Amino acid sequence: MTNPDWDNPETFSIVVQGSLIRSNLIETANHCVHWRRLFPHTPIILAISVTDIVTGTPRENGVLDDLALVAAHQHNGKLRNALFFLRQACTAVTLADPALSLPLFKKDSKAGNNINFQIAAARAGLALVSSIYVLRVRADLIFADRSFLAHYEADRALPRGHASVLEERVMISWLYTLNPYALERLPLHYSDWFHLGLTRDVTRLWDIPPMPLADATYYRVHDYASGSSSAEKLFLVRLAVEQYLLYPTFKSAFPDLHLDYHNDLRSRDLCMDILIDNFIPCDLLRAGCVFEKYSHEFHNRNKRTQCITAETWRALCHARGENYRTITLNSVKEPLATPPNKQVVRDEFWERYDALQLSLRDATLKDGEIVANGPNGTLIYGPYVTLPGGHYIAHVDCALITGPGAVTLRITASSGQNLLAERTIEIPAGTGSRTLSIPFAVSSPEQNNIEIVLSIQRIETLRINYVDFRNDHFPRQEATLPSFLQRKFTGVKSKFFR
Known part of the structure; x- marks a missing residue:
């Protein structure tokens, strides 16, 4: 398999998506400038889900012209500077169609369910992409350098099997790609922090309707399945955000795929085959991922059992059809990877317990x-x-x-x-x-x-x-x-x- 020419603007684009508000404008500008420095010739599209800080004139294709601060902040020098650099870094800025926020998706969560904002922004950004490959990424996450591309190239050519639905594998985060045999048994719960792959494949994953309120409040009126764990009983949604995102694509390919509720285990092994054949869990440390919001999780050893690491995924690829429970629960003994050419910190320990x-x-x-x-x-x-x-x-x-x-x-x-x-x-x-x-x-x-x-x-x-x-x-x-x-x-x- 020939590796893409990542510096060719016809080959690769980046879609940065998220809200753009007063509290994150400077961070978003910094991240877009960082992407531009890594990829000088790459189209960079900022897809805004919702904003209270900028305004502009929308074209027919959704691109905002004449991007400016709203009147209340036009005299803020730091924000003016941030917007200047944001405009310089981005090829295009688009504002997504309106979407509704939903109630809490878990009992222990403080934030609302923003899946409909995510869907609207991703679709708006991906609609402007004309390149063969795309990185769709959260606005608050970056890679420190281009080593994540080598990670993708190394794993995308591994043999695929009967569960291949996407044209090529798509790289995702290993964190929150849940192990359905561990603490939270949620099949098809694969991280949505970023997607790197063929534009056709990534666009297909996000071609879904908004989550309805009935799904978002499912467990307020339904009982949990018999045998649900305490962790699984925290969910209020019928399907977690990550499951809701992926289910339509793979249900259309596998009519016998069962996922009627979040911990429906009838198709657990098939969901593991889908992970093996269609995705690449990214080793975030080796790839140089910087994500301040979840940085404490990168070194959490418990997460290496609760989620499918890059090492475990490779073990699964070489043991297709074998006892996935045993493999996923026993393949976590490798030390955390150290990014290439970066100093190893000896005997460093830091774990957070929620x-x-x-x-x-x-x-x-x-x-x-x-x-x-x-x-x-x-x-x-x-x-x-x-x-x-x-x-x-x-x-x-x-x-x-x-x-x-x-x-x-x-x-x-x-x-x-x-x-x-x-x-x-x-x-x-x-x-x-x-x-x-x-x-x-x-x-x-x-x-x-x-x-x-x-x-x-x-x-x-x-x-x-x-x-x-x-x-x-x-x-x-x-x-x-x-x-x-x-x-x-x-x-x-x-x-x-x-």
């Missing part, structure tokens, strides 16, 4: 946050991870905390049998956001079932976003005090154990 990865006791999950049930009690424990020897620090991101009172953090190992660290933090009167931290050390070569336990005393309000563990490159002296000194300073509020 509400679904933690256990709750005297707390409730609400709108994606862990909310204390009362002023006293033990709120969270978990996530029971294995860590190699070294110094670490745990953070608890509190969206809201109201004192006065106290929070006690404990780090334990071996399912609570070994106490590694304990810290009591006095919270003054008042309300606000705060990050609580506790350093700890693992003295053995490897320690299993490490958890953080958070308890509160007299705390009126506490809402927690997430917990993370990361390397502590500048450990505090207390963590290395000899045992006789630890005994001497027992009155200190923070204690560290080795």
